Amino acid sequence: MRRPILTQASRPLTFEIDAINERGEIVPTAIAGEHPLTLYVDKREIVTLMTLGAAPEALALGYLRNQRLIGSLDEVAGIQVDWEVNAVAVTTRHGNGVAANRMERRTVTTGCGQGTVFGDLMDEIDTLKLPTDAHLTEAGLYGLLEAVRHHESIYKQAGAVHGCALVSNSGTHSDILMFVEDVGRHNAVDAIAGQMWLDGLDGGDKIFYTTGRLTSEMVIKTAQMGIPCLVSRSGLTQMGWELAKRIGMTMIGRAQGKHYLLFSGEERFSR
Incomplete structure (x- = not known):
């Protein structure tokens, strides 16, 4: 089995902000990171995932596996994450992207991290x-x-x-x-x-x-x-x-x- 070429682009997982508690005191508080990460396969946009950013390459690969969009690890040549544009690009060895019949029927689950409509919402904010x-x-x-x-x-x-x-x-x-x-x-x-x-x-x-x-x-x-x-x-x-x-x-x-x-x-x- 050939291992794809991966970036190592994890992000800081927490950030500190000031909050005000019930006594009116300013309390330094750690909050979780949240970042949109748009997944592309051979330049075709698949989905935008909301993520902490701990393991974005593994996240992209796991999403493709669990959604049965990629059948084998051998199909994947590389996974490159670029946080400047909040994107992860997956390149396949055959260069044909995801088979059309695998994209026809997709169900958005009740999970909390798949922001498929994130782009449209942000346009209107x-x-x-x-x-x-x-x-x-x-x-x-x-x-x-x-x-x-x-x-x-x-x-x-x-x-x-x-x-x-x-x-x-x-x-x-x-x-x-x-x-x-x-x-x-x-x-x-x-x-x-x-x-x-x-x-x-x-x-x-x-x-x-x-x-x-x-x-x-x-x-x-x-x-x-x-x-x-x-x-x-x-x-x-x-x-x-x-x-x-x-x-x-x-x-x-x-x-x-x-x-x-x-x-x-x-x-x-x-x-």
């Missing part, structure tokens, strides 16, 4: 406008966390799911307006977006809560719904943080009980 007069109080945040804690859920019964909630923001307390669970958090947020559209609901006076981590795609989808405040019990990624700051979203993570970290949009939040 600067057109998204969030209300500047929205305000979130600490009392409202605690009310949200308490409401979520008492909400009956599939997760409590069976685990293995993510939950998302659309929550009212009256300033002093919060009520759950919708709560959706699914095997992937992106399915849950999409279901809420669809129901908001059906019901003609505006997002400007709402809070979005998710059990999952705050990635770039989660930030963009929340902004597309016009919701200015995003809360999670989990952490966030570097790109999620950068996009939240870029569009002026108030983003709070690691929120459980009376603990939270405010990552962006502090001008909209009052303790």
Whole structure:
């Protein structure tokens, strides 16, 4: 078996930013990296994967293997990663790329890292406008966390799911307006977006809560719904943080009980 020629282009896995905790203290906080990596096979674009960047060459090869797009390692001549353009180029020995019949039927799974629509979303990010007069109080945040804690859920019964909630923001307390669970958090947020559209609901006076981590795609989808405040019990990624700051979203993570970290949009939040 011939081994392909590989670059060794891993990226730093964590980055440190300043967050503000429930006592108003600035806390240096490590966050995970998140990078788009567009996969090309013989110059044909296949997919954009969102990745930590630890082993991009192995990621590209494994994706092609698990999607059955490449049948044998012998077919692969080389894998070259270029983070300047966020791309990985796979070159085959025959130079014919992926067989057309292997690309005809593809299913996007419930996994969290395959950002197949990332490019289209990023093209629209600067057109998204969030209300500047929205305000979130600490009392409202605690009310949200308490409401979520008492909400009956599939997760409590069976685990293995993510939950998302659309929550009212009256300033002093919060009520759950919708709560959706699914095997992937992106399915849950999409279901809420669809129901908001059906019901003609505006997002400007709402809070979005998710059990999952705050990635770039989660930030963009929340902004597309016009919701200015995003809360999670989990952490966030570097790109999620950068996009939240870029569009002026108030983003709070690691929120459980009376603990939270405010990552962006502090001008909209009052303790």
